[in-house]
Amino acid sequence: MQSLGIDVLFKGINFQRLLGGLWVALRISLISVAISIVLGIIMGLLMVNGNKAVKAVCRVWLEIVRIMPQMVLLFVVYFGTTRVFGWNIPAEESAIIVFSFWGTAEMGDLVRGALISIPKIQYESAMALGMPTGTMYRYVILPQTIRRMIPLSINLITRMIKTTSLVMMIGIVEVLKVAQQIIEANRRTSPNAAFGVFGAVFLMYFCICWPISRLAAALEKRWSDEDPDSRRHGRKKDRKSSKKKTAGTLQTKAVS
């Protein structure tokens, strides 16, 4: 059997280059994820509570994100803004803008979905206890919303990390591009380098995304352990028990 290209990984500074590329991909995705979470929560609240015009703007934004491939968005922001407005946004900033634009819309939709899935009685109970709107969201609605959002947002976050491979189209050399460069530079001496190099990239993405999804699973488990009723019974009971439970939470919060 021929070499599987593992040796190519350690030729010169190839491995550092791959790690450097991974850091580029991570930097772009983590900054974008952070921005998306903050703006996404705001957008979600607006999509539920805003007036008609605000809701319409949010829907159009979401539709644009869904219809347009991310690659088109990257081209529009990186090349399009230079053509039309003469702005010269650097490649990495363009990528962060596009990924945040995408992440915020999808996160907003997740927040919206989670918010409207909270039974009306939760709002009514909080109001009946005389809570101002801010307090109601802070202590009653958002904690439950975030819990429901975790699985879906983790899916979004890992998707964003993996989609950073597109930024090579605007000249950013991230981990996958480095991998292609290494494979191509060594095609003659080790034709099977693709196996070893892409294998290494796979492990790198895995090492990043797996802990994130483990964290999500751990959080989900912890929260469902706190709330054993909802595990045992079906959906219908879930409503009642969560009402009971939230009322309990309310009391302790109100005291503290």
Add this chain to the structure above:
Amino acid sequence: MSGIRRKAWIVSIAAAVSLMAGVAVQADEPFRTLDEIKESGSINIGVFSDKSPFGYVDENGEYQGYDVYFANRLGEDLGVEINFVSTEAANRIEYLQTGKVDIILANFTVTEERAEEVTFALPYMNVALGVVSPEDAVVESLEDFPEDQQIIVISGTTAETYLEKNYPDIKLQKYDAYAEAKTALENGNAAAWANDNTEVIAFAVENEGFEVGIPSLGSQDTIAPAVAKGNDTLVDFINDEIVALAEESFFHKDYEETLIDTYGEEYENTLVIEGGLTDVPEDALETETEA
């Protein structure tokens, strides 16, 4: 959301996008002149970073290859630092038109369509189409190519357009990536693979049991540096360089440094163009560079 409202949105988005495209055509091209580049002390050159041996990155992270060798010389003679930008085939024109790179040196084949979008300098390499096939069943001509067999092409290449136009009866097997096409040929999925002759020659050199039955098919094209449309000072500088460099046989030296391992000595005079002089008349190109 109702179907009608969804449709309305799609239409309005499409309108917005096409409006942007319309404005884009009218906008000025923001390129940098030769003096502006010299003054800034650095030049942005777009090259391939994964097309060995023309433009690639070696194990020390340095850009190398036939195109890069020339780029380095241009930077040296300009007296500026070079900032290499990794480009893909699909975004080379965009990079020039937005002024994000000053020169594209990414194995850019001169075509009439492209010459309407960018300004090409004098050529420095020949390229034509070639067809590679297994040694035991060499395809030497495309006339009376057997009906029950297929030829591999890569989508979006000049080979695909050429065969579809000139040999509409030949069945094509299309792939998106070079790696897939090469594997398919190795596995015997088709009778031959048509592509730029530089690619198929390299394939035959690297893989035992394959032979380039048709080394030159269709029109002889050239590879040339490109700058933004109308960037006369820069294109004049590049043209003067190419002409002057002929005295020291620069591109032959370039070939011997970068391409000889892949292509051997026999293709040196076929591939290299010195001083921008080709045997092929280049009407469209001449007017471009004279202007």
